[in-house]
Amino acid sequence: MQPVFQRPISLKDVATHFCPGCQHGLIHRLVADAMDHFGVQPQTIGVASVGCSVFLYEYFDIDVVEAPHGRAPAVATGVKRARPDNFVFTYQGDGDLAAIGTSEIIHAANRGELFTAIFVNNTTYGMTGGQMAPTSLPGQRTLTSPEGRDVTIDGYPMRMAEVIAALDGAAYSVRVAVNSPKNILAAAKAIKTAFSYQIEKKGFAFVEVLSACPTNWGMSAVQANERVAKEMIPYFALGTFKEKN
Amino acid sequence: MAKVVIDEARCKGCALCTLACPKKLIRMSDKLNRQGFLPAVFPAECSRDCTSCALCAQMCPDVAITVFRAEKGEKP
Ligand SMILES: Cc1ncc(C[n+]2csc(CCOP(=O)(O)OP(=O)(O)O)c2C)c(N)n1
Ligand code: SF4
Ligand code: SF4
Ligand code: SF4
Numbered sequence: 001m002q003p004v005f006q007r008p009i010s011l012k013d014v015a016t017h018f019c020p021g022c023q024h025g026l027i028h029r030l031v032a033d034a035m036d037h038f039g040v041q042p043q044t045i046g047v048a049s050v051g052c053s054v055f056l057y058e059y060f061d062i063d064v065v066e067a068p069h070g071r072a073p074a075v076a077t078g079v080k081r082a083r084p085d086n087f088v089f090t091y092q093g094d095g096d097l098a099a100i101g102t103s104e105i106i107h108a109a110n111r112g113e114l115f116t117a118i119f120v121n122n123t124t125y126g127m128t129g130g131q132m133a134p135t136s137l138p139g140q141r142t143l144t145s146p147e148g149r150d151v152t153i154d155g156y157p158m159r160m161a162e163v164i165a166a167l168d169g170a171a172y173s174v175r176v177a178v179n180s181p182k183n184i185l186a187a188a189k190a191i192k193t194a195f196s197y198q199i200e201k202k203g204f205a206f207v208e209v210l211s212a213c214p215t216n217w218g219m220s221a222v223q224a225n226e227r228v229a230k231e232m233i234p235y236f237a238l239g240t241f242k243e244k245n
Numbered sequence: 246m247a248k249v250v251i252d253e254a255r256c257k258g259c260a261l262c263t264l265a266c267p268k269k270l271i272r273m274s275d276k277l278n279r280q281g282f283l284p285a286v287f288p289a290e291c292s293r294d295c296t297s298c299a300l301c302a303q304m305c306p307d308v309a310i311t312v313f314r315a316e317k318g319e320k321p
Contacts, residue, residue, distance in 0.1 A: 001248055001313035005299035016307065020257035020282060025306040181265050181300040214259075221259035 008032035010041040012061050021221020023211040024053050026178050027120055027187075031091065032060060034191045038199055040087040047076040047115075049101070051093035052126040070101020073108035076115040087198060088115040094135040095125035098158050102134075105164070109204050112169035116194050117206045119160060122213040123232065130216030134158045137235055142216070157235060161208040165241035171203025173242040177210040179228040183238070190240075203244060210236055246315040247297030249287040255309040258282030265304035268294055285309075 007013060011032035018025045035041045041062060048056035050069035057064035067075040072090035080088040097105050097119050105117065124142055125131040132142040132149055135157050139148040149157075165173035172194055176187035187209060194205035210232050214224035249271070251262075256278060262285050263271045270291040278284045287295075302310035 001319070002316050003311060004247075004297050004314045005302040005310070005312040007308050007311070011308065015255055015280075018306065021259035021261060021306060023306050025308065026304075029308050181303050184303045221261060222264065225261060225264075 008036045010035040010044075010061050012059055014058065016059060017055060018052065019213075019215045021212060021214040021224055022052070022126075023122075023178050023209075024120060026184070027118065027209050027211060028053075028059055030178070030184070030188050030191050031089070031118055033188060034195045035062070035087075037192055038087075038195055040195070040199070043085065044087040044089070045079050045083070047072045047079065047088065047090040049090065049092040049096040050127070051096050053091050053093060053120065054127070056091055070096050070099070071104055072096070073101065073104040073113070073115075073117065076117075077108055077111070077113045080113060080115045084114070087195075089118060089195075089198075090115065091118045092120070093126065094119070094121045094123065094133045094160075095128075095131070098134040098160050105160075106167065109164045109206060110167045110169040112171065112204050114198055114201060114203065116198050117204075118191070118194075119206065119208045120211045121160070121208055121232075121236065122211040123157070124213055124216045126213045126216055130213070135160070135236075137231055159236060161206065161236075162241050164206045169204060170206060170242055171244040172197045172205035173208075174206070174240045175208040175210065175236055175238050177228055177233060177238055179210070179212070179225050186238075208236075210238075246292060246319075247295040248292055248313040249295060249301060250311045250313070251285050251287055252309040252311075253278050253284045254280070255307055256282060256284035257307055257309075258284055259306060260285065261304045261306065262301040262310060265300045267298065267300065268296070270295055271301055
C-alpha cells in the first residue's frame, strides 16, 4: 500500500490542545503543507500571536518568535528585515489582527513587508472565552454582546482581506474557507500562492481563512462547520481581492 | 481498493470526516477513546469501496487520518 495522504513533515506528530472541530488544526496543516511544498521548513521563522494559536512553536517543526498581542506583523517586519534569507510568516486570530493589532497589520501591509500573514477569522476571541471581535457578525451573540452585535453601537464586521487589498503595499490578498473539501483545496492553493509571493520577492501576501470555533459559538463541531457556509461566507465573500504580477 | 487509517487516540470525535466522505464509509464509534471522545471508525470491509480520494483526511482538523492506495497488482 502506498500512502496518498500523510501528515506534512513540517507539522510535529503531537496532539493539539484545540477543541474538537476547531479548524486551527486544519489551517496549521495547510501552512505546514505549503512549507513542505516549497522546502522552506529549515529556514522558516514563524511569528505566533496571542490567542488559541499561541502554541505554534509546539506544533510546527520550525523556529518561532512569540509576539505580544497584535504585534506579530511588527515582529515579523524586524525578523524579515534582519534575516532576509529566512522565510517568515505570521499566524494571527481576528482578536489579535483585527482588534488590538489593526495598526500593525495595516502598516506592515502598506509598507509592503516581505512576509506572509495567515489570518484566522472565527468571528470571536476564542482563547478568552468568546468576546465580541471586530469580525463578529451583525446580531451575533457573544459573551460581550449577549443581545447580539448591534451595529449602531458596535460598528460593522471588518472585511480585512478587502481592507488589506486596498493598500498599495499589499501584493496578494485572499479570503478562503476550510468548511468543505472543495474549499480546503482552494485554501491550500491560496496559501501556497501567498508563500510564492515571498519566495519570489513579489511582496506582502495576506490570507484570511474563515474558521469555526464550536466552543464559543455554543455549537457542535458539525453545526459550527455549517455556520461557516450559512452565515460567514455570505458576509465574508470568498475570493481573491489583490493579485499583483 | 484503499485503506484509511484513523489514529483513534488522536481523534476528537468531531465527525467532520463522516460528512466529507462521498461514499459515507466512515462512522462514529460508540466506545470512548483515551481522551474521552467517541472516535471515528473506518470499517475494514469498507476498503473495497474506498477510492482513496482522501477527502476525509483533508477535512480532519486533527490530522488523525492517513490514506493508502493499493499499488499496481497488489492483492487485497
Ligand atoms: C495585551 C493583551 N491584551 C489582552 C490579552 C487577552 N487575550 C488573550 S487572547 C485574546 C484574544 C484572542 O482572540 P483571537 O485573536 O480571535 O484568537 P482565537 O483565540 O480566536 O484563535 C485576548 C484579548 C492579552 N493576552 N494581552
Ligand atoms: S476556543 Fe475556539 S478557537 Fe480556541 S481552540 Fe476552542 S474552538 Fe478553537
Ligand atoms: S478516502 Fe475517500 S472514499 Fe475513502 S473513506 Fe476517505 S473520503 Fe471516503
Ligand atoms: S475528522 Fe478527525 S478528529 Fe474528527 S472525527 Fe474524523 S478522524 Fe476524528
